[in-house]
Amino acid sequence: MEHVLRSTSSVVRSRCSCSSARQLASTRPARTFSRLASSGHNSSRTRTRAAFTPICRKVDSVGTSRNYAVWGDRKNEREKMTEKVELRQLFNSFSDSPIPEIRRRAAFIKQHSYCPHPDHRPTRMNLNQDPSEQVVPGNLAPAHVDFECPDCGIPVYCSKEHWQDDYEAHLEICDTLREINEDDHDLRSGRVFPEFEYSGPGIDEAAINMTNWDTFLYTRDFEAINDDRSMRQATKLLTYPLTVGSIIHELSPYNLRNRMTAEGLKSMSALRYTLHPPRSGSGLDVKGLRPEAPPVRVFILGARAESSLPRDVWIQLAYLFPQSKFHLIFIGPESMANRDNEFPLPERTARNPFGAIVEDRVWFSMKISTIVDYYHTVHKTGYFHPYDPYLDCFVLFHPGLGHPASSHEWEETLPLLLETKAPIIATGYTQYDMQRDIDWVHKSCGGEFDVLLDPGENTFRSLRWDLNDMDPQDVSCGNWGVWAFRGKRYEATRKTGL
Numbered sequence: 115m116e117h118v119l120r121s122t123s124s125v126v127r128s129r130c131s132c133s134s135a136r137q138l139a140s141t142r143p144a145r146t147f148s149r150l151a152s153s154g155h156n157s158s159r160t161r162t163r164a165a166f167t168p169i170c171r172k173v174d175s176v177g178t179s180r181n182y183a184v185w186g187d188r189k190n191e192r193e194k195m196t197e198k199v200e201l202r203q204l205f206n207s208f209s210d211s212p213i214p215e216i217r218r219r220a221a222f223i224k225q226h227s228y229c230p231h232p233d234h235r236p237t238r239m240n241l242n243q244d245p246s247e248q249v250v251p252g253n254l255a256p257a258h259v260d261f262e263c264p265d266c267g268i269p270v271y272c273s274k275e276h277w278q279d280d281y282e283a284h285l286e287i288c289d290t291l292r293e294i295n296e297d298d299h300d301l302r303s304g305r306v307f308p309e310f311e312y313s314g315p316g317i318d319e320a321a322i323n324m325t326n327w328d329t330f331l332y333t334r335d336f337e338a339i340n341d342d343r344s345m346r347q348a349t350k351l352l353t354y355p356l357t358v359g360s361i362i363h364e365l366s367p368y369n370l371r372n373r374m375t376a377e378g379l380k381s382m383s384a385l386r387y388t389l390h391p392p393r394s395g396s397g398l399d400v401k402g403l404r405p406e407a408p409p410v411r412v413f414i415l416g417a418r419a420e421s422s423l424p425r426d427v428w429i430q431l432a433y434l435f436p437q438s439k440f441h442l443i444f445i446g447p448e449s450m451a452n453r454d455n456e457f458p459l460p461e462r463t464a465r466n467p468f469g470a471i472v473e474d475r476v477w478f479s480m481k482i483s484t485i486v487d488y489y490h491t492v493h494k495t496g497y498f499h500p501y502d503p504y505l506d507c508f509v510l511f512h513p514g515l516g517h518p519a520s521s522h523e524w525e526e527t528l529p530l531l532l533e534t535k536a537p538i539i540a541t542g543y544t545q546y547d548m549q550r551d552i553d554w555v556h557k558s559c560g561g562e563f564d565v566l567l568d569p570g571e572n573t574f575r576s577l578r579w580d581l582n583d584m585d586p587q588d589v590s591c592g593n594w595g596v597w598a599f600r601g602k603r604y605e606a607t608r609k610t611g612l
Contacts, residue, residue, distance in 0.1 A: 185324050204296040204303065207267035220262075220269060223583050227259045229272035230587050231280050259586065266291035270586050291587050293346075294356055294581050300343055309339050309348040312426055318436050322361050324367045326573060334433070346578035353593045354420050355431035356574040358412065358509055361539055361598065364390050367573050378566030381537045381600055384504045385410070389438045409439035409481065411498070413508045415489045415527070417444035420511050422453055425476045432480040444484045445492060459486060470494060490526045501534040503600075510540040510545075511593065516554030525558065532563055532601030539598045541572065543580075543590035549596065555599070567598035 155264025165395045206212065208220030228237050233252035257272035263284065269289050270284060271277040277284065313336045316322075323329035327349060331339065339345050360366055368374045374382070388407050396404040414420065421444040432440055450459060450471070462469040473482040485492060492498065508531055513529070514520040531538055548569055555563065576592035 121552065133348055135549055148418065186453065200243055204299045205267060205292065206295070206299055207262050207264075208269065208295070209262060211299065213299065215302070216298060219583065223269050223586060226584050227269065227586055229257045229259055229276055230283075230585075231271060231276040251378060263288060263291070267295045268581070268586055270341070276596055287587065287589055288309075290579050291581070291586065294579050294589070296344060297346060301347065307344075307347065308337055308350075309344040311337060312352075312430060313433070315339075315433055315436065322363070322365055322434065323362065324365055324573070327577070330356070330574070337369075346576075349577045350592065351427045352422055352430065353572075353574055353576040354423060354511065355428055357511075357541060357572055357593050357596060358429050358507075358539060359434045360574050361567065361596070362386065362389060362507065362537075364412040368567055373568040375565055375568065377564040377600075378537075378598060381503060381566050381598075385507060385537065388504050389435045392436050407438070408505060409441040409479075411443060411506050412507070413443045413489070413498075414444060415445050415508060415510055415531075416513050416523075417446040417449040417484075417511075418443075418451065421446075421449045421484055422456075425473070425482070428482065429477045429480060432477050436479075439479045440481070442480065442482045443498075444482070445487065445489045447488060449484050450486050457484075467495070485522045488523070488527065490530055493527075493530045494525065499537055503536050506534065506536040508534075508536055508538040510538065512541055512543055513551065515540070516548075516550035516552075517547075521554055528555065528559060529562075532559060535601045535603060537598055537600050539565055539567075542595045543592070544594055548592070548595040563599045565597070565599050566601050569595060569597035572596040 208216055208218075208223070211217050211220070228234065231252075231254075233254045234256050235252065235254065237256045258273055259269040261271045261274050261277050262269050263277060265272075266288050270291070271280065313334050316334060321333065323333045327345070339348060361368060362382060362385050366374075366382070368378075370376070370379060388410055393405060394404045396402050396406075428442060431442075450457065457471050460466060460469050460471065468485045468487055471484040473484075476482050513524065516525050539550075540551060542551060552569060572593050572595055575594050575596075579589050579591050582590070583590035
């Protein structure tokens with residue numbers, strides 16, 4: 115999933131950097147991208163946007179920037195663009211794909227994945243599958259996948275015979291795998307992506323409907339997305355800010371009649387008191403000065419690819435709360451993975467003891483900080499103390515609390531999170547993945563926490579499916595499920611008769 119999300123992010127970043135310069139290009143003689151327009155949708159809006167010559171800004175490794183046209187004189191840039199434009203159909207087998215990155219991915223799958231036919235002995239336990247659904251293995255030696263299904267184009271079995279023999283089992287996910295195949299090729303097809311052009315600030319008085327994706331995009335005045343594939347590409351990124359916003363917003367789809375517990379209503383009401391302040395008559399002049407609440411801190415722990423999302427995606431969270439300020443804090447050892455050229459890590463000094471990267475001009479009401487370290491290390495120093503349930507919230511995107519490979523990393527962190535008494539929002543890839551995390555929390559801190567939001571499917575989950583390259587039979591989607599909890603609060607009691 116990580117490489118798919120990073121590829122999506124890179125496309126959006128390039129679109130965002132080009133959109134600002136398109137205004138300058140519009141004053142010059144227009145140059146029609148006939149080949150680019152023909153490879154994408156045939157709508158008039160798409161052809162109009164493709165008629166301009168975008169000028170992109172590129173920053174090299176030493177920090178200097180320069181402008182260049184997409185159809186520049188550089189041979190490598192021209193070949194890269196030609197390679198993308200010549201992708202005429204979205205469905206291609208991974209091994210014969212015109213995209214080199216996907217061909218390398220096919221080679222990786224064939225090298226690391228094993229045939230799921232029941233006649234083979236398993237080489238590893240499938241940690242993402244319910245043990246009750248596993249079948250009794252056979253006696254054949256394990257074999258790597260080598261045969262690509264002609265219907266989905268992904269290597270799934272070691273031979274055609276095993277594919278035919280186990281076709282009914284493969285048929286359960288074949289359509290999903292084909293959808294993944296086409297979405298990956300669509301992301302690299304070179305077409306114009308209008309679904310990545312997000313809506314700007316809305317009217318403060320305009321209500322937002324968070325019943326589902328369609329009502330949210332409509333009430334937030336997004337451009338109409340009439341294609342299912344475009345919707346999947348858009349929700350792949352928007353699921354992260356919307357998962358958080360849909361829970362802490364006063365118009366949240368979760369309430370006492372829909373999974374929210376009584377304790378959850380108490381915690382969310384405290385946050386909403388800060389996020390939705392009453393009108394105070396403030397203005398820009400001296401007479402309009404009013405005291406304001408400090409920014410609401412959203413700690414995103416175990417951050418991985420979500421920390422590299424385009425900032426336009428995270429700004430959508432600020433648009434939901436126009437009267438409040440946010441401070442997003444990404445914390446985790448992988449929070450800056452593969453981003454060294456973008457933001458070199460600063461030295462740790464007395465004023466910046468954890469080498470935090472601070473982006474304080476993302477939006478006038480939002481600041482983003484990134485710390486490459488474990489949260490329990492930062493917590494013990496008191497760097498972010500004190501914690502306030504009215505101002506703080508923790509988010510764990512796919513934390514793997516109960517996964518055998520990562521649970522030990524949370525053993526020291528979880529008790530510290532419960533001590534803050536702030537709400538903790540956690541998501542999972544699948545129902546089994548989320549339930550495994552819940553069971554681990556009950557086992558580790560049973561009786562010391564209150565459930566704020568009952569586990570269930572996330573209203574704003576990603577609509578795009580992701581493929582596990584280590585096991586093509588394992589498909590999931592980002593933020594499929596969501597639940598919330600916090601440390602238990604004990605009310606003080608006074609003994610009478612003393």
